[in-house]
Amino acid sequence: MAKILIILDERTLYLYQNNQVVRSFPVAIGKASTPTPTGNFSIINKLKNPYNKALGTRWMQFTHRMHGIHGNNQPSSIGKAISNGCVRMYNKDAEFLYDRVSIGTPVEIRQNRRTDSKNKSGYSYYTVKTGDTLYQIAKKFNTTVEKIIAINPNIKNKNTIYPGQQIKIPD
Template sequence: MYFYPSILQTYSITINTSSRTLTLFKNGQWFKSYPIAVGKPSTPTPKGTYTIVNKAVNPGGPFGVRWLGLSIPHYGIHGTNNPASIGKAVSNGCVRMYNKDIIELFNIVPIGTTVKII
């Protein structure tokens, strides 16, 4: 009898709005962290626990090259056409990433991934 380890990986994301970092966990363990931009004081990134509900390639405009839509309507994690904004609190509430980083994240996480914003 052979034992086949599960090839299913479980991913989760924690977004820390204070440190402006997005941390990706794989099977509950730290996997990678990325610098991000978050919402400005007048339109803060909403704290809470959400899930990724949709994904889009080349959504256009200020959203850069990829979009990961969250279960809170009108909010997502996306690339940017303004890379100088990364590390700042400047968005309308979404989480911005460098385009190279959102491509990497987009290719790793499936729809249904938990996203915790603290």
């Protein structure tokens, strides 16, 4: 079974087959004002030659808010944090990936390698982005502000987070 892992800090998408990396691809990710969401998703829609030329030759949707993995018409954007939250690929790479994934393929998006595996203490890490609030982060990870504050002794109240800060998120 295929699986997609995206490490945002590396700007890399990994395609797994039977728990082995088949290929890795450079990608563009969301800019600070419209970040690529982190978490566990799955492919919910696929389109060949989508109507919007900015999406390149393939579209693989992974959220109901229209985040997707897709080709693009600006190859110079690959490797940058420049999109509206989608994951951009070179068209040839998007075509390769499209042919190897199906509706339901798991998509895991992590900020960095540290969050790639769960900590035995019952939490994972999240890097705060510009504009994040604890409420938004709690909602994104299906938890509460109180629970986040409880496992992060450096957070004294909901107003003491800042971009680039690593915070623990309860599992």
